[in-house]
Amino acid sequence: MNPKRKNRLILVLLILTGTGLAVALGTMALKENIQYYLSPMEVKAGKAPPNHSFRLAGLVGVGSVKREKDGLTTHFDITDNVETITVTYTGILPDLFREGQGIVATGKLTDGTHFRAEEVLAKHDETYMPPPVQDALDKAEASKAQDKASGAMTQ
Amino acid sequence: MNIWKSVMKFIYHFASPKHFYRISGKMIPWLGWLAAILLVVGSIDGLFFAPVDYQQGDSYRIIFIHVPAAWMSMFIYMVMATAGAIGLIWKIKLADVIASSSAPIGAAFTFLALVTGAIWGKPMWGAWWVWDARLTSELILLFLYLGYMALESAIEDPRAATRACAILAIVGVINIPIIHYSVEWWNTLHQGATVTKFDKPSIHISMLIPLLLMAIGFKLYYASVVLVRARNKVLYNEQNNRWVKEIVQANA
Amino acid sequence: MLEMLQMGKYGAYVWSSYGLAFFVMGYVAFKPLMDKKVIFKELMMKYRREIKSSGTPSSDKSEL
Numbered sequence: 001m002n003p004k005r006k007n008r009l010i011l012v013l014l015i016l017t018g019t020g021l022a023v024a025l026g027t028m029a030l031k032e033n034i035q036y037y038l039s040p041m042e043v044k045a046g047k048a049p050p051n052h053s054f055r056l057a058g059l060v061g062v063g064s065v066k067r068e069k070d071g072l073t074t075h076f077d078i079t080d081n082v083e084t085i086t087v088t089y090t091g092i093l094p095d096l097f098r099e100g101q102g103i104v105a106t107g108k109l110t111d112g113t114h115f116r117a118e119e120v121l122a123k124h125d126e127t128y129m130p131p132p133v134q135d136a137l138d139k140a141e142a143s144k145a146q147d148k149a150s151g152a153m154t155q
Numbered sequence: 156m157n158i159w160k161s162v163m164k165f166i167y168h169f170a171s172p173k174h175f176y177r178i179s180g181k182m183i184p185w186l187g188w189l190a191a192i193l194l195v196v197g198s199i200d201g202l203f204f205a206p207v208d209y210q211q212g213d214s215y216r217i218i219f220i221h222v223p224a225a226w227m228s229m230f231i232y233m234v235m236a237t238a239g240a241i242g243l244i245w246k247i248k249l250a251d252v253i254a255s256s257s258a259p260i261g262a263a264f265t266f267l268a269l270v271t272g273a274i275w276g277k278p279m280w281g282a283w284w285v286w287d288a289r290l291t292s293e294l295i296l297l298f299l300y301l302g303y304m305a306l307e308s309a310i311e312d313p314r315a316a317t318r319a320c321a322i323l324a325i326v327g328v329i330n331i332p333i334i335h336y337s338v339e340w341w342n343t344l345h346q347g348a349t350v351t352k353f354d355k356p357s358i359h360i361s362m363l364i365p366l367l368l369m370a371i372g373f374k375l376y377y378a379s380v381v382l383v384r385a386r387n388k389v390l391y392n393e394q395n396n397r398w399v400k401e402i403v404q405a406n407a
Numbered sequence: 408m409l410e411m412l413q414m415g416k417y418g419a420y421v422w423s424s425y426g427l428a429f430f431v432m433g434y435v436a437f438k439p440l441m442d443k444k445v446i447f448k449e450l451m452m453k454y455r456r457e458i459k460s461s462g463t464p465s466s467d468k469s470e471l
Contacts, residue, residue, distance in 0.1 A: 007309070018302055022295040025286065037342045057342070094281030096210065104344060121280045126349040128215060128358040130206030187436075198425065203411060213414035217424045224428070263435045271424040278420055376432065383439045387446055394450050403450045 037104070040083040048109055056085060056115055057104045057123075065099055078105060078115070089117040096122035170249040172389045173398045179382040186379035193372030201365035208362075217275040219365050222350070223373040225268035228296055229331050231261035231377060235303070236328045239321030249385070251317045252392075254324065255307060256384035260377055262300035269293060280344055288337035289345035292330060299327040 037055050038048055048054055061077030061084060068074070073090045087105055097103065097120065107117035168174055201219035208215040235257040242251035272290070273283040284290065303320055310316035333340075338347045350356045356363055393399045414421045 014305060018298045018305075022298045025291055025294070092281075095212075095214070095278050096280070119282070121282055121285065121344055123344055124210055124279060124346055126346045126357050128211075128218070128349060128362050129209050130359055130361065131209040202421070202425070207415070212417060214417035214420055216414065216417075216421050220424050220428045260435055263431050267428055267431055270427060274420050274424050274427075278417060376436070380436050380439065383436075383443070387439055387442050390443075390450070391446055394453070399450070400454055403447055403454065406447055407451050 039080040040078055040085045041080050043085055043109070043115075044083045044112075051108065053106060053108055053118070055104055055106050056087070056117075057102070058085075060097065060099050060101050060103055062099045078103065085113055085115050087115045087117050087120075089120050091120070093120055094122040096124055166247075170247050172249070172393045172396075175249055176386055176389055176398075176402070179386055183379050183382050183386075186375050186382070190372050190375035190379055193368050193375065197365050197368030197372050200368060205362045205365050206359070211279055214275065214278050215362075217271050218362075219369045221268060221271040221275060222366060223370040224264045224271065225293065226351075226370060227373050227377060228261060228265035228268050228293070229334060230374070231257050231264060232296065232299070232324070232327070232331060235261060236324040239324040242317065243321045243325075248392075249389070251321070252385045252388045253381065255317070255320065256381050256388060257377075258300055258303050258307070260380055260384075262297065262304065264373075264377075265293065265297040265300055269297060282344075285344050287343040287345055288341035289334065289343045292334040292337050295330055296327075296334060299323070299330060303327075 037057050040056070040058050042048070043056065056078055058078040058080045061079045064075075064077035064086075066075045072092070073088065074093060075086065075088050077084045078087050079085075087107075089105065089107075102123040102125070104121045104123060105115065105117040106119040106121075107115055110116050169178065197219060201216055205216070205219075207213055235254045238250040238254035238257070241247055242254060269290075272293075276285075277283050303323055306323055307316050307320050310319055335348075335351075337343060338345055349358050350363070350366070358366070390399055390402070412418060412422075
C-alpha cells in the first residue's frame with residue numbers, strides 16, 4: 001500500500017477508535033449513574049444488588065463519625081434524612097469529608113444496614129463564599145441552609 | 156434590505172484575505188495586550204485577594220483557571236462549528252480558516268479544564284477522576300477536537316478535508332448541551348452550575364470578580380491567538396497573490 | 408508572605424494548576440508567532456527562486 005494511503009488509513013482508524021471509545025465510556029457513565037447511585041432509602045427497600053459493589057449516596061450523619069485507634073478506619077452513618085446505613089471505611093478520607101457533607105461511597109453491603117466502603121468521595125455544592133459571610137447567613141437562615149444541603153444531594 | 160446588503164458587503168469585504176490580513180494585524184496587539192493584563196490582574200486577584208472558601212479553603216482558587224478554561228472549551232467548539240457551517244454553506248474561505256485555526260486552541264483549553272479539574276478533584280472529592288456525566292462528556296469534547304485535527308491532516312485534498320472537518324464539527328455540537336446540562340440530567344459528583352444559571356450566581360462578589368476577569372481574559376486571549384493562526388494560514392494559502400509577495404518582500 | 412504562597416495545605420495543587428495553564432497557554436500563543444517567521448522565510452526563498460529561474464512571474468495564480 002502506498003505510504004500516504006496507509007497513513008490516512010491509520011488516522012481514520014485512530015479517529016474511529018477514539019470516537020468508539022468515547023461513546024463506550026459515555027454509555028458506561030450513563031449506565032453507572034442511572035443504575036448504581038442508591039440512597040439509604042432505596043437500600044432499605046432492597047434495591048441494592050446482593051454481593052455486588054454499588055454506590056451509596058447521602059449525607060454524613062451528624063455526630064456519627066467515629067475513628068478507630070489505627071487512625072485509618074472510620075465508622076459513620078450515611079443518611080437521606082429518612083433511612084440510615086452504617087458505613088465502615090479504611091483509608092484516607094477526602095478533605096471535604098465532614099458531618100453533614102454529601103458523599104458517595106462505593107462498596108458492598110455486609111448485612112441489611114452495614115456497608116463496607118472501598119472508596120469514599122465527597123460532593124460539594126455550587127456555593128462559594130468567604131467564611132464570615134457564610135457564618136452570618138447560617139445564623140440568619142439555619143433551617144433554609146439545611147434544606148439546601150439535602151437538596152444538593154438529591155438533584 | 157439595503158442594510159442587509161451592506162452588512163453582507165461588509166462581511167465579504169472583511170472576509171477577503173487581503174483585508175482580513177490588514178485589519179486583523181491592527182487588532183492583534185490590542186487584543187493580546189488586553190488579554191495579558193486581564194490574565195495577570197485576574198490571577199493576582201484570584202490567588203491573593205479573593206477570600207478563602209468556607210468549605211474548600213484555598214484549594215478553590217483553581218476555579219479561576221478551571222472554569223474559564225471549561226467555558227472556553229465549549230465556546231471555541233461553538234465558534235468552530237459555526238464557522239465550519241458558514242464555510243460549508245456560503246463558501247467563505249475565511250470561515251474555514253477560522254474553524255481550523257480554532258481547533259488546537261480549543262483542544263488546549265479542554266485539556267486544561269480536564270487536568271485542573273483532576274488536580275482540584277483529588278484533594279476535595281478524594282479522586283483524580285470519576286466517570287460521571289460531566290467529566291465523561293468533557294473528555295468526549297477533547298476527542299472531538301483531536302478527531303477534528305486528525306481528520307484535517309489525514310485527508311490530502313484540502314477541499315475534502317475542510318468539508319469533512321466542518322461536518323464533524325457540526326455533528327459534534329450535540330455534545331455541548333450535554334456537557335452543560337449533564338450536572339442536571341444525571342447524578343454527577345461534579346457540582347451544579349455556579350454562575351451560568353438563571354438564578355443569581357451562588358458565588359460571593361469578591362470571588363466572582365476575579366472569575367469574570369479571567370473569563371474575559373481567556374476570551375481575548377483566544378481572539379488574539381486565533382487571529383495570529385488565521386493570518387498565518389491566509390498568508391500561506393494566498394502565497395501566489397501579489398499582495399502577499401509585497402508584504403513578504405517588504406518585511407525582508 | 409510565605410504563608411500566602413502555601414495556600415493552606417493546597418499549595419502544590421493550586422500552583423501546579425496555574426503553572427500548567429501558564430505553560431500551555433504560553434506555548435499555544437507563541438507557537439504561531441514562531442510559525443509566522445518560518446512562513447515569511449519560506450515564502451521569501453520561494454519568491455527569490457522564481458525571480459532567478461525566469462524573468463516571467465509565476466504562472467499559477469491559483470486561489471486556494
